Amino acid sequence: MKKFIVILVIIAGIYACNKDSDSSIPDTTSYLNVFVANPDASYDIVLDTTSMGTDLSLGEYTGYKSFTAKRYTLCIFATGDREDTLIQGQISLRNNHYYTIYFEKNHNNILQLLTTEDKMGATSSKTVGYLRVVNLSDSYDATGTTATIMDFGIDGTEFFSNIGYLGYSVFKEITPGAHSRDIRDADSTSLNTGDFNIEAGKSYSWIVYGNALVADSFKVVTFQHN
Numbered sequence: 001m002k003k004f005i006v007i008l009v010i011i012a013g014i015y016a017c018n019k020d021s022d023s024s025i026p027d028t029t030s031y032l033n034v035f036v037a038n039p040d041a042s043y044d045i046v047l048d049t050t051s052m053g054t055d056l057s058l059g060e061y062t063g064y065k066s067f068t069a070k071r072y073t074l075c076i077f078a079t080g081d082r083e084d085t086l087i088q089g090q091i092s093l094r095n096n097h098y099y100t101i102y103f104e105k106n107h108n109n110i111l112q113l114l115t116t117e118d119k120m121g122a123t124s125s126k127t128v129g130y131l132r133v134v135n136l137s138d139s140y141d142a143t144g145t146t147a148t149i150m151d152f153g154i155d156g157t158e159f160f161s162n163i164g165y166l167g168y169s170v171f172k173e174i175t176p177g178a179h180s181r182d183i184r185d186a187d188s189t190s191l192n193t194g195d196f197n198i199e200a201g202k203s204y205s206w207i208v209y210g211n212a213l214v215a216d217s218f219k220v221v222t223f224q225h226n
Contacts (some may be wrong), residue, residue: 028095033101035101042079048072049130100225126201129203132205133206134168134224141213
């Protein structure tokens with residue numbers, strides 16, 4: 001099976017200084033979560049030699065695991081097969097930072113990894129919640145030429161706009177309590193609606209994956225970070 005090797009690119013500013021060795025990274029604790037958005041099979045997740053999760057399938061995740069803050073290699077295997085690496089990438093973990101790696105594939109069946117830093121709301125404010133979106137839906141129109149760009153509305157007001165494939169927003173403050181959600185494409189066609197709840201001091205991500213133009217394929221998962 002062909003191996004895919006990628007370098008995980010983290011949000012600008014997370015690792016601002018160029019470092020030539022891991023000795024410059026403090027020997028402290030960082031946190032990493034891996035989310036599976038590939039429907040093909042189930043997978044084993046390994047960071048260097050440490051197993052983060054086994055037999056994980058679509059929509060499942062490892063949860064945050066703590067690691068010494070330094071550079072690592074992440075490898076993903078088909079469940080039970082540690083001989084053939086499906087995809088791998090490097091990530092530098094910083095002291096007291098939280099990260100999620102999203103594993104999925106595009107419409108050309110090429111495996112992809114996306115890494116984000118995750119804001120923990122409880123360390124900033126316990127009077128509001130925090131929400132962002134992560135778009136893992138590589139969807140195209142009937143001609144196969146125009147990618148689906150998404151807008152995310154809350155309570156009738158556009159909250160995040162123009163989020164394309166492998167795009168993600170910043171975390172935004174949101175009032176605790178019950179809210180309604182409406183996800184639309186660039187032509188304002190509704191792709192998904194629903195209700196959700198926000199707790200004060202908590203951080204959430206809406207993760208969308210699958211084909212946005214196929215109702216049974218398109219999924220919205222709410223991941224609570226803390």
